[in-house]
Amino acid sequence: MNSPRTAPPGPAIRPRRLRRTPALRRMVAQTRLHPAELVLPMFIREGITEPAPIASMPGVVQHTPDSLRVAATEAVAAGVGGLMLFGVPTHRDPVGSGATDPAGVLNVALASLKAELGDATVLMADLCLDEFTDHGHCGVLTPAGTVDNDATLLRYAEMAIAQATAGADLLGPSGMMDGQVAAVRAALDDENLIDTGIFAYSAKYASSFYGPFREAVDSTLTGDRRSYQQDPANRTESRREVALDIAEGADLVMVKPAMSYLDVLADTAATATVPVAAYQVSGEYAMIEAAVANGWIDRDRAIMETVTSIRRAGAQIVLTYWATELARNLTVAG
Ligand code: PBG
Numbered sequence: 001m002n003s004p005r006t007a008p009p010g011p012a013i014r015p016r017r018l019r020r021t022p023a024l025r026r027m028v029a030q031t032r033l034h035p036a037e038l039v040l041p042m043f044i045r046e047g048i049t050e051p052a053p054i055a056s057m058p059g060v061v062q063h064t065p066d067s068l069r070v071a072a073t074e075a076v077a078a079g080v081g082g083l084m085l086f087g088v089p090t091h092r093d094p095v096g097s098g099a100t101d102p103a104g105v106l107n108v109a110l111a112s113l114k115a116e117l118g119d120a121t122v123l124m125a126d127l128c129l130d131e132f133t134d135h136g137h138c139g140v141l142t143p144a145g146t147v148d149n150d151a152t153l154l155r156y157a158e159m160a161i162a163q164a165t166a167g168a169d170l171l172g173p174s175g176m177m178d179g180q181v182a183a184v185r186a187a188l189d190d191e192n193l194i195d196t197g198i199f200a201y202s203a204k205y206a207s208s209f210y211g212p213f214r215e216a217v218d219s220t221l222t223g224d225r226r227s228y229q230q231d232p233a234n235r236t237e238s239r240r241e242v243a244l245d246i247a248e249g250a251d252l253v254m255v256k257p258a259m260s261y262l263d264v265l266a267d268t269a270a271t272a273t274v275p276v277a278a279y280q281v282s283g284e285y286a287m288i289e290a291a292v293a294n295g296w297i298d299r300d301r302a303i304m305e306t307v308t309s310i311r312r313a314g315a316q317i318v319l320t321y322w323a324t325e326l327a328r329n330l331t332v333a334g
Helices: 015-019 022-028 065-077 105-117 149-166 180-190 208-216 236-248 259-271 282-293 299-313 323-333
Strands: 038-045 061-063 082-088 122-127 170-173 197-204 252-256 276-279 317-319
Touching (some): 015 022, 038 065, 061 065, 065 082, 065 105, 065 323, 122 149, 149 170, 170 180, 180 236, 197 236, 208 282, 236 252, 282 299, 299 317, 299 323
Parallel strands (some): 038 317, 122 170, 197 252
């Protein structure tokens, strides 16, 4: 005789209970985004009278001085935590003279935003020579054509003084030269610029995801940066880079890019004794915008999910080209 079929006993433990309603999900969410943790990277280009769109980064432009002021003011009004500026000069030379010239495009923009916004935001500058050199490398070259680490440090020291004097609150050395944080700190301290901080690009990889950025800064680089930026195959050396930068005086550290380096970010968050940031770079932005343009992905959800996952992995601060838009949406959503 067959006994009647009964449903098998269900599981007693049901994690789905906490996912049932939006209110339950909201209450148990472990990661929340706040506008103040977002940093907006911005490009200022010399010699243009209208903002210039960047084709591979739909919605991002190279700014004129006026459009930069407007966009910066909007970002601050939206609650964005800070602004990271990049300069695109008209004239380039082997040593990147425009980077240290007080009349150079980036230094003038810093001074103008400082005058406009004062201490209402955190004003930051990318401290690197690649936008200013005619060969497009992040440092000066030896006669043989390799990047000369120690000669580059002297240029970074001068650049640090120029940017701090122009009004930057934090400087972002991003060239991956050995000793760059110590060189920048020493130069600032020598000039008694003791309140200017260092937001170090500490774990920075030689990444294909910087592709659209090359368009954004009209890069002249031929070749690659693999002799100074990190090999994507390596995880442990990021611990070394981060520890060195903190020992040399970094006030904040950054992992870059973000999405392919969440393991590195988690390592950094577990050990760093200073705030940790991650940079959702141009290629990460471009991939999502391209998929959206094809109707392949939900834009708002993709933006939210990627930035949330970067925060979840350990970044307290996220640099993202969507900062203003995201800050506005977060404010509306409460
Ligand atoms: C170096 C610098 C780069 C980026 C930020 N700082 C380019 C590079 O290292 O090749 C890339 C940012 C992005 O892709 O959004 N000045």
